[in-house]
Amino acid sequence: MKKYPEILLFCVLLTGCSSETISDRLYTQSIGLTCDGSLSFYAENFNQEISPPVEGISIAEVLRQEEAQNGGKVFIGHTELLCLDGTCTLNPAEELLFEKGLSPACKVLYARPEEYFQNADHASLIHIIRMSEQNGLLSSTELATALSEWHGIWETALLPVQKPGRNMPGLVLLHKDGNCTDLSEAAAQGMYWLRRNTGSFTMTLQTPGGEQDIFIRNCRIEKQAEQQELYYHVIVRTGTPELNSILQNLIETQCQKAIQEMFLAKADVIGMQDLLEKSGIHPEKNMTVKIHLSVTVQ
Amino acid sequence: MPQESKKYLSGTLEEILADIRHICGNSSDILINRITVGGISCAVLTCEGMCSAAIMTELIIEPLTAVPAQADSSVLFQYIQNYLLLSLDRPVIRNYADLFRLLYSGFAVLAAEGQNFALAYGVQGYAARSISEPSGEANLFGARDGLTETVRTNMSLLRRRMKTPLLKFELSTAGNLSQTDLCLCYMTDRVPPQMLRQIRKELRAVDLDTVLSSGYLQPFLEKCRGSLFDSVSLSQRPDVLCSKLLEGRVVLLIDGTPFALVIPKLFIENFQTLDDYNHKPYYAAFSRWVKYGAFLIAVLLPALYIAVSMHHPELLNSTLILILTDAEQKAPLSLPTETIFVLLMYEIIREAGLRLPKSVGGAVSIVSGLIIGDAAVSSGLISTPMLTMTAISVIAGFVTPDLNAPITVTRLLFIIAGGLWGLFGIGLLGMIVLYNLCATETFGFPVTAPLAPFYRRAMRDVATRVNFHRMQYGNFTVEEYHEQNS
Amino acid sequence: MSKIHNHQLTAILFLSGAWSVICIPSLYGNGQLPATAAACLLQILLCLPMLALQQGTFGRTIKNYKIMGMLYIIFFLICGANGFAQLWEAAPPQLLPSSGKLTAAVLIALTCFYTSSAGLRATARAAPIVMGLFILSLIVLILGAWKRADLNRISFQTENFLPGMKIYFSLSGELAAVWVLADQIQNHKNTAVNLYLIGKACFCLLILFFSITAGGRLIYLNGYPFFTLTALSQPLQGQRADALYILVFVMLHIMHTTLQTGIVEHIAEQMYPIAEKWSAPVSLIFMLILAYFFKSDILETIIFYSLPVLIFLIPLSMRIRQFARSLHKKGTLYEKIS
Known part of the structure; x- marks a missing residue:
């Protein structure tokens, strides 16, 4: 009983000594990874201060070097953007997600990190990507989704990319081995309708009477599989019924474009593998799959 | 208490007075007034500052001086007991322990030559704090009177609110030297009998020299040592105490402190106020x-x-x-x-x-x-x-x-x-x-009741507070929460 | 020990079982869902002999057959050790203090030393409160997981049905506690036990369901579906909320270990009253030692093979014996009357 005050005092003192303070950490907003022989790590904090890249053979080593360089523990729990150039995709990203605390909602951008961080406007890109997703211009792409797609049979993920000379990002299909296929604008928009997206927004349609705005309440997709024939039914609810037919045609065109370009790139970013497994088929990389597309605008 | 104080009164009046002086060490606050009542030599004893002089004069001295001549001291005491109502509280004293206890409680004591007992009269007039608003337990709509340091005043505060014969008071004392008055209050129709017996047993087992505040007795009534939370509560408000009595709890009033103990206490009561x-x-x-x-x-x-x-x-x-x-x-x-x-x-x-x-x-x-x-x-x-x-x-x-x-x-x-x-x-x-x-x-009541163990019916006054139309039915008592040992 | 209420029994057993569920090491696929449901039904049937026994049978049995009491003590020590082994193997580094797994295990053991000294009655009272907090955390998990869930990943399959059942049984060590605790329950013990079995199965199904639908292929690679699910299911975009599950993790492990320690103490006290004071710390030390030397799959295998004996065969034989005795008494009475 008499020793309790001493033990308590010891614990109180320990609380000051043993752990770093909140300001000792380097809170990164964007990070980049590239593997040219060795792993290179780029980091930028929330004050847009970019630290010089460090190299190492593993994530643990590059983080250690970054900490030594900056004099503070690297904290990636709030990182909003991961920049990958296709040279290293899977293992470092998985390690960052499951062991180092990277958020699964972190956006993954296809770009060379050194070019990305040198671009003066790169800081706004994160916000542009986010707003584009909210406004139906870009399909949602997150780290967890990308990793899941890379682990599929077709080993390809859908990532945003910064197009030169354009503010709006585009989409690419990035294979696990680094091969990359650009998607056209129509295909990129088609991906929005075909992937799991929620939210409402207003878009502008080209009509015979000129440009008109249409309010999209929500969009959902119903999928079915019968053997190797897959049925995708896109259902869109709008607030402007008189423009529904025009919208329907547009969505059909965009979705068909997206599917076409996806097939050309031998990719699956619309959940074909899950559908095939659900119907009892073990998917293979070179198997022939037929997609029946239908669109309903209500 | 000195050994001699356990003696019974005996001997002549002089011997009794000598014993009294010896036991109290000739303490200056004991006042001994020799008086002849009905032709018999008597002594009136009081404690300095404890009795009201006006009440003494009007109720004790004047009537005693008017007593007609009596044959002897037994006839005299009989006359006084049967024909003179000198006070409403008239215990008979047979030993020195009771004599001093009553004397120091503000009683006047009448001893007579040739009698081996004395008569005491409750004529307390010591300075006491008047009933005022409680210092803690603030409420917007509650009553403004709070308990005082006098146990009998506190008893009256409870009795005024609960005009039922089911409310019972049991007076006892605690503290070998202080002889502090305690009053156990409970509703006879709803108090768990086993708990009451255990409380009485615990109070009898208290072997303290003094009981100066409720905190002296609280540990004897809380069975769990090492607990961070109280299982016995304190209150200064008579309205709160009455509500606890209605739930079958026991209230312990202690002379000398305005805080009463309430047994048992539930953790959830810390969040309940009368304003609710x-x-x-x-x-x-x-x-x-x-x-x-x-x-x-x-x-x-x-x-x-x-x-x-x-x-x-x-x-x-x-x-x-x-x-x-x-x-x-x-x-x-x-x-x-x-x-x-x-x-x-x-x-x-x-x-x-x-x-x-x-x-x-x-x-x-x-x-x-x-x-x-x-x-x-x-x-x-x-x-x-x-x-x-x-x-x-x-x-x-x-x-x-x-x-x-x-x-x-x-x-x-x-x-x-x-x-x-x-x-x-x-x-x-x-x-x-x-x-x-x-x-x-x-005493077998978990403080976490009615959350653990969970009583759905009790949630009407825990998770919410139902209106009185529903509250008037199915009133609960704490006995529902008692967990018996196997 | 005083009687416990049936909702307390449900909560204690559920929380102890929930710890095992969150430490499921791997996911076998959609086939695990029907396997879990089938295992639950089978457990309900296996528990029938235990629940049919008269109150006080367990106490009398272990007093008369001390070897049986020892058997149960060893079993609960293994269950407790399995909890620590699961902590070692399953817990991701983010959920433990920076000082490491050994520190975490020692801290939990010290906490369990205090909690088990408070007695099974305190555990029974704390369990519903912890259960409430646990349900709140589940709601957060579901909110995060629902956003990512893709129902197309779910289908009815029977592949890996038996391995799925085996895993569920090897994570059900607390079933043996039913007999010990049902001895203490006032009434409606069948309801309490069935609620626990169904509740645990529902919780397991929920985790498996969201692991498959929200976790996707990453769940199969990373193992430990619950922890992977918490990493992937974030209710808010800007923050990672899986640190909140540290509280769930700690609460469940402490409840699990305290239950095992409390039961060992209860059994030891009934067999040897002198063991009351030291049985809890000694059992915790034993658990830590066993966990240090044996991996969780070995301990789970022991649990899997011991469980049918402890929860079905022994109680069934006791029940047959009781039934035979009651028939004999009736027969004797009939002879007397006639």
Whole structure:
């Protein structure tokens, strides 16, 4: 009983000594990874201060070097953007997600990190990507989704990319081995309708009477599989019924474009593998799959 | 008590008076007045300052001097007992222990030549505090009278509110030297008999020399040592005590202190006030939940802030973490040390405010609030977010003043645990505190009832407060919560 | 020990079982869902002999057959050790203090030393409160997981049905506690036990369901579906909320270990009253030692093979014996009357 005050005092003192303070950490907003022989790590904090890249053979080593360089523990729990150039995709990203605390909602951008961080406007890109997703211009792409797609049979993920000379990002299909296929604008928009997206927004349609705005309440997709024939039914609810037919045609065109370009790139970013497994088929990389597309605008 | 005081009264009047002087060591406050009553030599004994001179004169001295001549002292005492109502409280004294106890309680004692007993008359007139508003337990709509230091006055306060013969008072004493009056109050139709027997047994077993406040007896009635939370409550309000009596609890009034003990106490009562029953049900339920939230904030907020900032910053959004980082950059001490320092300063200021005379008390708030608080933040010794968290936690603690002691201690412990091990440490300590609370019981009543074990019917006055139309049916007594040992 | 209420029994057993569920090491696929449901039904049937026994049978049995009491003590020590082994193997580094797994285990053991000294009655009272907090955390998990869930990943399959059942059984060590605790319950013990079995199965199904739908292919690679699910299911975009599950993790492990320690103490006290004071710390030390030397799959295998004996065969034989005795008494009475 008499020793309790001493033990308590010891614990109180320990609380000051043993752990770093909140300001000792380097809170990164964007990070980049590239593997040219060795792993290179780029980091930028929330004050847009970019630290010089460090190299190492593993994530643990590059983080250690970054900490030594900056004099503070690297904290990636709030990182909003991961920049990958296709040279290293899977293992470092998985390690960052499951062991180092990277958020699964972190956006993954296809770009060379050194070019990305040198671009003066790169800081706004994160916000542009986010707003584009909210406004139906870009399909949602997150780290967890990308990793899941890379682990599929077709080993390809859908990532945003910064197009030169354009503010709006585009989409690419990035294979696990680094091969990359650009998607056209129509295909990129088609991906929005075909992937799991929620939210409402207003878009502008080209009509015979000129440009008109249409309010999209929500969009959902119903999928079915019968053997190797897959049925995708896109259902869109709008607030402007008189423009529904025009919208329907547009969505059909965009979705068909997206599917076409996806097939050309031998990719699956619309959940074909899950559908095939659900119907009892073990998917293979070179198997022939037929997609029946239908669109309903209500 | 000296051995001689256990003797019975015997011998001549002179011998009795000599014994009295010897036992009390010729104490100057014992007044012995020789008087002849009905031709018999008598003595009237009082204690200085305990009796009212006017009442003594009117009720004792004048009637005694008018007594006609009697044959002997037994006839005299018979005459006085049968024909003179000198007082409403007229015990008979046969031994010196009772004589001194009654004398020091403000009784006047009449001893006569040739009698081996004396007569006592309750003519108390000592200075006592009048009934005033209770110092704590503030209520907007409740009564403004509170208990006083006189047990008989307190008995009357309860009796005035409960005009039923089911309310019973049992007087006894405790304290070998102080002989403090105790009064056990209960409703005969609803008190658990086993609990009552156990309480009586515990009180009889108390072997203290003095009982100067309720805190002396509280540990004997709380069966769980090492518990952070009380299983016996204190109250100064007669209306609150009556509501507890109606639930089958036992109230113990103690002479010399305005705080009565209520057995048993449930943890949930810390969040119930009399005002809850004066507001509309929706507001009463809202204020109850505010109190529950305030308790959690009071205990956990600083620890959670420290744990999240130091160990789990990913729980906060990036804007907030940057604000906190900027604020903490200048602070020389670690977060837990800062927090403990501020809380200890608050405790020192609170104690100083309690002990200081009222005229100086205002200076404490100026010094502590403006000078220390503002200067510490401006100089960067303490960061503003941390000070804000601590202040919110302290203010939240004021919502449940009965829990002030456990809140203060557990808050500090949680800060240490959160600082050392983050949410893991908070989880561990949280389980320890929960188990400590769940293990606390008194006389077979767990303090966590009616949450654990869960009684759905009781939620009408815990999770919410139903209106009186529904409350009037199915009144509960604490006996429902009793857990018997196998 | 005083009687416990049936909702307390449900809560204690559920929380102890929930710890095992969150430490499921791997996911076998959609086939695990029907396997879990089938295992639950089978457990309900296996518990029938235990619940049919008269109150006080367990106490009398272990007093008369001390070897049986020892058997149960060893079993609960293994269950407790399995909890620590699961902590070692399953817990991701983010959920433990920076000082490491050994520190975490020792801290939990010290906490359990205090909690078990408070007695099974305190555990029974704390369990519903912890259960309430646990349900709140589940709601947060579901909110985060629902956003990512893709129902197309779910299908009815029977592949890996038996391995799925085996895993569920090897994570059900607390079933043996039913007999010990049902001895203490006032009434409606069948309801309490069935609620626990169904509740645990529902919780397991929930975790498996969201692991498959929200976790996708990452769940199969990373193992430990619950922890992977908490990492992937974030209710808010800007923050990672899986640190909140530290509280769940700590609460469940402490409840699990305290239950095992409390039961060992209860059994030891009934067999040898002198063991009351030291049985709890000694059992915790034993658990730590066993966990240090044996991996969780070995301990789970022992649990899997011991469970049918302890929860079905022994109680069934006791029940047959009781039934035979009651028939004999009736027969004797009939002879007397006639």
